Amino acid sequence: MSLATHVYPLLPPPLLPYLPFLTALFFLLLGLFLNPLGIPLPAFFDVHQRKGLRKATRAYAPPESLPTRHYVVLVNPNAGAGQGRIIYEEVILPMLEKAGQTHDVVWTVGPGHATEVCAAVAAGRLRGVRSGTGKIRSTATTTVTLAPPDCVISASGDGMLHECLNGLLAPAAGRATRASSPARSGAGCPVPLAVVPVGSGNGVSDSLYGRGCGPHAALAKIIAGKPKPADVMAVRYDGEEAVTYDLHYFSWAVFADHDFLTENTLRFLGPMVKMIVAPIIVLCRRTFYSAVVEFEPAPVPKDLLLTGAYADPKVFAKSERDPSMRRIEDSFWCFAVGNLREAGGGLMPVPNVRMCEGAADILMVRRSKTNSWLGRLIMWRSAMMFLSMDDGSHTTADDVEIVKCSRLRLEPGVSSEWGWKGGRGIFQCSGQEMGMPKLSMELSVEKGRARVMVAD
Numbered sequence: 001m002s003l004a005t006h007v008y009p010l011l012p013p014p015l016l017p018y019l020p021f022l023t024a025l026f027f028l029l030l031g032l033f034l035n036p037l038g039i040p041l042p043a044f045f046d047v048h049q050r051k052g053l054r055k056a057t058r059a060y061a062p063p064e065s066l067p068t069r070h071y072v073v074l075v076n077p078n079a080g081a082g083q084g085r086i087i088y089e090e091v092i093l094p095m096l097e098k099a100g101q102t103h104d105v106v107w108t109v110g111p112g113h114a115t116e117v118c119a120a121v122a123a124g125r126l127r128g129v130r131s132g133t134g135k136i137r138s139t140a141t142t143t144v145t146l147a148p149p150d151c152v153i154s155a156s157g158d159g160m161l162h163e164c165l166n167g168l169l170a171p172a173a174g175r176a177t178r179a180s181s182p183a184r185s186g187a188g189c190p191v192p193l194a195v196v197p198v199g200s201g202n203g204v205s206d207s208l209y210g211r212g213c214g215p216h217a218a219l220a221k222i223i224a225g226k227p228k229p230a231d232v233m234a235v236r237y238d239g240e241e242a243v244t245y246d247l248h249y250f251s252w253a254v255f256a257d258h259d260f261l262t263e264n265t266l267r268f269l270g271p272m273v274k275m276i277v278a279p280i281i282v283l284c285r286r287t288f289y290s291a292v293v294e295f296e297p298a299p300v301p302k303d304l305l306l307t308g309a310y311a312d313p314k315v316f317a318k319s320e321r322d323p324s325m326r327r328i329e330d331s332f333w334c335f336a337v338g339n340l341r342e343a344g345g346g347l348m349p350v351p352n353v354r355m356c357e358g359a360a361d362i363l364m365v366r367r368s369k370t371n372s373w374l375g376r377l378i379m380w381r382s383a384m385m386f387l388s389m390d391d392g393s394h395t396t397a398d399d400v401e402i403v404k405c406s407r408l409r410l411e412p413g414v415s416s417e418w419g420w421k422g423g424r425g426i427f428q429c430s431g432q433e434m435g436m437p438k439l440s441m442e443l444s445v446e447k448g449r450a451r452v453m454v455a456d
């Protein structure tokens, strides 16, 4: 009697020689069904996930009295390692139908498509929207007519939502963002925007519908929700007219480096592994980027003044260029401007910011505030800082500064110091890389410029 017969006594003897092969096959199938790396797989392997989603969809009971709305749903089929299509088919489509709502769906085909579609929606120019795989309500045509929607839903991560916002806010003439011709500021957002979280970074959904909120809960809140105004950050380069809008986070230095790795270099590792590897790499690099930052302080709400979360802007020198602004010349390990609390991945870099206050919060960790022993232990300290962003407790740390501003100007230097040499770094809005300005970036907060669908 072999050992195998003791271990697997129920296996019929003729199969015993194939035991190693069968064991390998078992683990392969288990791996494919559970798919911990989120690798895009053929539809057959989605069965397990679809079943769970379908069950939750069946449990959805729409509220008694609902406004009947028409939605345009943009689906990024590749978001979050190919979850877009499954979430649309198993969650969005059946839930909207159950709630008696109508919609058109557009499958996006690549970067820029969502901006194009939303610009057409905002302009009321609804004919001729390019449909991704030729599918708008399964009609294989490239010229289609969409009814004007009451709300645009982006089934995506933060990146595509950012593209939708830029499409909706682009002016009627030109419909442009940084990529093409200049946009006119001041016009409101014609259609409210909502997001069903499908991506690997879902900070906007976390902020609007609750951290870790899945597609079912988010969509239920959207269907029963109301449009509310939200501030928008308008980003311009080198004093030019062209503008990029963002309602989430502008980031530079460590956050942007991290996102660059997860979106590009480490994307092949899948949504789970890349999120473990990327923080380790940026912590090891320890890059400080030099810059001159000027910002116009905005009032901190009274209830937050005593929390110690905000630095007093008066500690910074007045700008000679513009006396209403304060000036900081330093090297930065961390620099992010947030308009919403949640950045995604369970991080709250600016936990006290409010969605519609005409101001955004700047989070800074700079060289001259990190003392020498901290400098030596920067990797450990930085890791702790990352971890404490989970509940926002980093805001009272000595080496972390948060200021509230209505506008700012950032002039990145040419050098970075310590650790890995990163040059001028990377600028990002909602995790989307923007290219670097020749000289400076100006950011101004436009109060209530966008409308987002949130729980009533």
Ligand SMILES: Nc1ncnc2c1ncn2[C@@H]1O[C@H](COP(=O)(O)OP(=O)(O)OP(=O)(O)O)[C@@H](O)[C@H]1O
Pocket: 075, 076, 077, 078, 079, 080, 081, 107, 108, 109, 110, 111, 112, 113, 114, 155, 156, 157, 158, 159, 160, 161, 163, 198, 199, 200, 201, 202, 263, 430, 431, 432
């Ligand atoms: N069909 C598509 N194929 C490839 N990329 C697409 C497609 N549709 C949209 N995109 C682009 O993919 C980028 C990321 O999209 P999205 O935010 O939805 O997903 P994600 O993978 O979760 O990324 P994030 O980490 O930013 O959340 C956006 O720039 C978007 O324009």
